[in-house]
Amino acid sequence: MRNVLVACVVVCAAALHACVWFALQDRVIPPDAKGTLASVSFSPINPDLDGQVDETTEAQIRSDLEAIAPYTRTVRTYGSTDGLELVPKLAAEYGLRVTLGAWIDEREEHNEQEIESAIALTKEHRNIDSVIVGNETIYRQRSEEADAVKDLIEKIQRVKQAVSVPVSTAEVWDIWLDHPELVSAVDYIAVHILPYWEGLPGEAAVDHAMNVYRQLREAYPGKHIVIAEFGWPSAGLNRKDAVPGQLMQAEIIRDFLTRADAMGIDYSIIEAFDQPWKTFEGSAGPYWGLFNADREPKFSFTGTVETPNLTRNLITALAIGLLLSLAIFAIPGVRLIQAAVLAATAQGVGAWSAAVANYWLMHYFVLGSQVAMVAGAVLLLPLVLIIMWRIDELAAFTFGAKPARLLQRREAAPARTPLVSIHVPAYREPPDMLRQTLDSVAKLDWPNFECIVIINNTPDPALWEPIEEHCRHLGSRFKFIREDNLSGFKAGALRLALEQTAPEAEIIGVIDADYVVHPDWLKDLVPAVEDPQVGLVQAPQDHRDGNRTITKAIMNSEYAGFFDIGMVRRNEANAIVTHGTMCLLRREALHDAGNWSSDTIVEDTDLGLTLLERGWRAHYTRCRYGWGLLPSDFAAYKQQRHRWAYGGTQLIKKHWRAFLPGGSRLTPQQRTQFLSGWVTWLAAEAVGVLIAILNLIWMPLVAFLGIAVPQSVLLLPVLATFCVMLCHFMVLYRTCVRAPIFTSFGAALSAMALQLTVGRAVVEGFIKDGLPFARTAKGVGNWSVKFPAFWEAILGSLLLIGSLTLYLTNDQQVFEISVFSVVMLVQSLPFMAAVAIALLERSPLNRFSTWRRLASRSTYVMRFPRGPRPRLIHR
Template sequence: MRVVAAVLLLVSALHAGLWGVLRDKEPAPDFRGLLPSVSYAPFEGSAHPDIDNIPTVEKIRADLKTLSTMTRAIRLYSSTGGVELVPAIAAEFGLKVTVGAWIDKDKDRNEREIKAAIELARKNSNVVGVVVGNEVIYRGEQKVEDLIDMIKKVKGSVRVPVTTGEIWNIWRDNPDLASNVDFIAAHVLPYWENFRSDQAVDQAVDRYNLLRNLFPGKRIVIAEFGWPSQGYNLRNADPGPFQQALTLRNFVSRAEAIGMEYNIVEAIDQPWKFFEGGVGPYWGILNASREPKFAWTGPVENPDYWKLMTIALLVGVLLSLPILRLQQPTAKQAFLLSATANGVGAWAATVFAFWNGHYFIFGSAFALTLGMILLVPLVLIAMARIDEIAAVAFGRPPQRLLAKSKPVENVPENYYPKVSIHIPAYFEPVEMLKQTLDALSRLNYPNYECVVIINNTPDPAFWQPIQDHCRALGERFKFINAEKVQGFKAGALRIAMDRTAVDAEIIGILDADYVVDPDWLKDLVPAFADPRVGLVQAPQEHRDGDLSIMHYIMNGEYAGFFDIGMVQRNEANAIIVHGTMCLIRRAAMDMAGGWSSDTICEDSDLGLAIQELGWVTHYTNHRYGQGLLPDTYEAFKKQRHRWAYGGLQIVKKHWRHFLPGRSRLTPDQKREYGLGWLNWLGAESLGVVVALLNLVWVPIVAFADIAIPDKILTLPIIGAFVVSLAHFLSMYRARVAIKPGQMLGAMIAAMSVQWTVSRAVAQGLITEHIAFARTSKGGLSRMSIEFQAFWEAVIGALLLIGAGVLIASNSFRQITEIYIFAGVLVLQSLPFLAAVAIAILELSRINSFQFWRDSAIRTAELIGLRPVALPTPAGTPQAVPNEVRREAN
């Protein structure tokens, strides 16, 4: 354990070192004076000024007191709605004011704004200019000649310089406008022109010089220059707090050096500007709480950097502590787990920084909160999968696994307790069930009986031959034909228990399609010599995997559960019981209440109840029997639906037993079951919920230009997918003896049931019980004429279309987050498309192995690797190959 503790300390130290190495810290010119002017809007919160955001005198006074220590003047954009209070209060702090008149398409409002601006300029001696309109020509809300008329009207009414605020190219392209203003108020905002932050100052100076050359002798003022501290990139433009600080400090230094007049946009962040895209609220040099975002002297760095590092390290350490509870973990195993925990800690710090550095209206706050609620279990699932990778790849080999090569120790001589094997059957193919009974008759075990119960099968063609066959096999075989059985399979098994020999100590459960190995009982019953053992489970296997490509990949998918998950769960005495190839101590079954019909997974329900009573369970991954795969993809999905629905029923039935003191379950057992349910039921359901929510979000992102999912929400989805892929491939390579092609097919089959499982979970949340659905096996079922992946095809297509829409709508802006979001949609479409692929495969000729064999022969014949046997006319002597002639000679 000391080694493990040392590993945890090492990983934490490396994590801290990475934070130290990756810390951004760059020199920038110091600025110790006062800025010549900053844009000021006296509004707070996310409410639009035209709706309900009227500033108060007290708030304006507090703002201007703060700004008076930073600037000599302020620029306003309106003269009504409470802004008219600003000039008089600004005079109290010695601040000059450039008044603004907001101009748009509303004539009445324009008149009110112009009148108010004129009045403010006349009454307040600290007003040094009037700006009539802000980018109205750029927005197309006024014609140039009409705006000139407004400017002339104001010029004739005030004694201060009058102009309008426009982007630099509007001035360049409209010399008449320039000739009718007292000075040129040019907006140079390199972000909106797709320049990088390190190019912004050069671009601003270049535009300034261009205007000076175009209008010699005219006063040129850069009336807006700034850089956003948060938001999304616009092509090459890269917003951020670090970029804002460097850009503004470099700009101020250059501007002061060349004598440029300028105004910084803006003084204080404006959360209500969320409609201007992701960067709208974040142009201020103060945040909405009126706190400085950066220092104007010293190196540029994140003042909260060490706080974030502390959060990341604390979360990483807390998530690493459970490693100390593991049974003898190896150093490599501990390293991978601790590295994962610290990675999650770094993500948590990033989330905190995002939450702390952004302003949220209700919609974006709701989206982020919902996203985090969904992402937390997704991250836990990814951590659980990495835990399994670490255990299998770097941990100790399984210690509790029953192996055929290692007989059970301390077994009394001649230990042969009686076993009663129960085989429930419902409309099962006769010949298939006969094979099952014949295999049982060959068991290499002296003390057993077989109870065959045909339930709810009135057709004599299905039960009469089985009754005769049982008689032929001898007195070991008991036959029951029960009609109107209540409780599905569990009801039939309860009847079988009533006919069980009184001296039977162990109950064996076998599905009607299983052909068992003669050594099944001989090898596994000795485990019951330990009186603590209540249950021994063997894996399922299938003998018809070569029936088609679809069956081949389904068989590979089943193998993963029995060779990976069950083996690992067995180490914690927390196996999932499945209703075949299972041996149960009768006393344990009686204590657990026997077979219950209140779930449709009566086997897993009983197994968990036995473990809750403290019984020990064992598992072997040796195949002691082979059954049949579901006949069709429809049957495969119905079986998975039943398992998922029954699994949720078990969660709802047993969750109280996971509370402290409510059962004899160990912490490790509770952990395995909890993570197992989350990993299976939760992962599939979360995948579908997140995919559907993302579909809803596509038009908002593509057309509303707001609420683009940040990387903290999208990258974890990609990371979880990568972890799932790595988990599948690494676990299969380590534990499942199948070929790469079958492994790929198994992965597709596993993904293809995501929609099925999620539907079952949703149905389980709103209903209490559904009818037991028998899995069609043995070739009696017919393939449905309905396409078995209709809804998967619809959702998969919509996800791909959504990704295409996002990419197309992002062609101009090239926002990185949108491309990542589109990539997420493509990844989320894969499980749905996997279902479509299997459904199409089932209906096509390529599903047949014979098709591929014939294709290989035809290909070999076409390229000359195989001679073609041509037909010869009747009566024509056939040519004798040269090889035959040589042998004859």
């Protein structure tokens, strides 16, 4: 019955998704354009070729003329060589007239060939109505405008003397208004009016064209005027208020055709076919055609025009959404509201996927843009998975069933008290701290335990002699071991401890040298190991010095999220992460897993994963039974996280075969928890750093060279990931960690500050082997001379400069550039968070006493805002 209800929720989410698509479907009903077009720009070349350097062929020209002939009476060419000299002859076969172009540029030899060919063709073919010498020649040479006008007039006059048809040149409208001498030299004005390039909104495009036409008529009465180019791109980036689009293109062109025909205006529409090679004209350059590159019409000239490819995009979006929704059925005891949130998320990812696929199918790509698009989509896949996983976690804790596997405190005395051997590895630890740990062990409310203290590679007698003496003082249950030539880091010490463990000990307890344990630790948790299938019982880490400074408080709150959110969630799938303190291990399970391993520098997590792979069960409790010391400063905090992340990559390399079908006894839920954990932590940070660096490289190309920026379909997931991450922190820290808003914000800041550290560790983990175990300095330490967030400051500053540069250079107000600017700003936040914490750590504002003084002063001022201050009487 539950699956039926979940299926109904999934179907409802899909139905609502479909309704949104239909509701957002645009449709326009512009005036019908009856009859054939007066003229269209005609550049017949294979879409896979470059029209600037490649010649067209007779077969291509014939094919293109056949496609366009039913729609127009005339074709306008832009050149008379490189194969275009065949156009007049072939056009005549289809009953088409020709406005012949002669291309003029800085190559005088080529210009001569164009002019000679145009003259010869005009004399040979009767279907040539006029010749246009040069296309926006003056516009392209505005730096030398006077000389360009003079030279062009000479060429025009030369052609006029040689042919019997009207001769002109084609220019944008302000060139004609600025140069009456050019008007005098031509037989008619061939004006280009392209509102898109002027940044005008589509609604004003046709009115603008008509106003320019009237303005030219008033300036040059009696002169024949032809609108030689008018059009609108179907895709590309916006320019100010001009937004390309297929529906907008249809609406503008059909409106223009109707009004031009009614006013008797001669015109030529740019252009017949999309030209994928016109990337030099910016993002919209390839998309001005009435037909796409496959020679298919983009819209009908009569009736309603609707959003293209709606059915295809809808089916793609729904199919992906429904496919992703199947995972909901695998969640034990899923609640309906929880299922609704997850189904909506799946449908959202489906919509984004359909948008990416549609962008790929509806745009033209050169090799570089293909690589950029594919690479961008691949890099974004981890971010999309992260979004889904974090929303899944939000839904689970907010709307899902309460955790069922958490161990709780026990009231009754245990029926059996097996011997527990507690191992305390220590390496160059302060004696006072370690004595405090051993004293807490001595107070455990458990009658049957031993404690083995292993001090390894610590030759300084001042560090180990007081501990040896203290063990003698605490009694026979405390065993002291020292080994100065021990290999294998912490795992080596724990193996040595196991060798010295009493034969009858059934359970091994492990605590770090800085941990003070609660007397009830063993009494409450050892009974859970009575189940012979249980190999591990884990209690959370906590810290007793989190109230010393602001930075330690936010570090501690960041740790708490993992233990009160992530570990609780993983425990429900028997997939907790073992951390090498506050854990109890069945001795039999430890031997079955092959003992502590030094293959990685995270021997604890390595052992825990091995236990799960071999089918052992693990339990977790949220109750705090031990309190250690936080890293001494931000540098130590980063060093510790680097070790964990580097060790995480070692685990992936060591255990990946266990995640293959039949590779181990891991359940699908356990595999999911570990894989998603690695993706949301290791991959997220590494990909985040990589995308930030790639955007820094890309930014100058966008800001200074005008190269098209990554489209919003590739940029928006970056923003969505940040928003979901922030929501995840703020909601779950309030509900699960019970942290106030300030603490939740601090935890988010602290987590973000580690992005570069984790990203670097992931890269090193895959390219370097055998980095040594680095002990984390605990308690109160001295700051290093080196600023601990130096590289974060560099990257963060560059991203901020890049964001500002994009904003200041975006004079065309391109939406994607604005989004790009915001993305770079958001990407700078993790790096600047590290800078902020490093600066705060060295500031008086890091002390709670400073804030208390500031608060008391502000209260004092609020109570006595005006007038003389009261005298303080000392008694």
